[in-house]
Amino acid sequence: MAKKKEENKSEQEQALSLEDAFAQIEEVIHCLETEDITLEESFSAYNRGMALLAKCNENIDRVEKKVLKVNEDGGLDEF
Numbered sequence: 001m002a003k004k005k006e007e008n009k010s011e012q013e014q015a016l017s018l019e020d021a022f023a024q025i026e027e028v029i030h031c032l033e034t035e036d037i038t039l040e041e042s043f044s045a046y047n048r049g050m051a052l053l054a055k056c057n058e059n060i061d062r063v064e065k066k067v068l069k070v071n072e073d074g075g076l077d078e079f
Contacts, residue, residue, distance in 0.1 A: 016052075018059050025052050
């Protein structure tokens with residue numbers, strides 16, 4: 001059952017926009033800053049935050065590779 005829940009989270013994370021992922025990272029940070037969080041909850045929140053950051057990095061890298069710039073001859077070069 002827990003494995004299925006993890007798979008659903010992973011699918012949802014992949015469908016997130018970059019802005020939504022950043023918003024969820026903010027929520028994780030806020031959760032980690034609370035005083036009443038247990039050690040187990042903090043590990044879980046930390047892992048979720050790291051997974052979200054990894055996904056953001058993948059998305060940013062993919063976009064950076066697609067960005068093109070115009071060269072002196074008017075052609076397009078990868079940025």
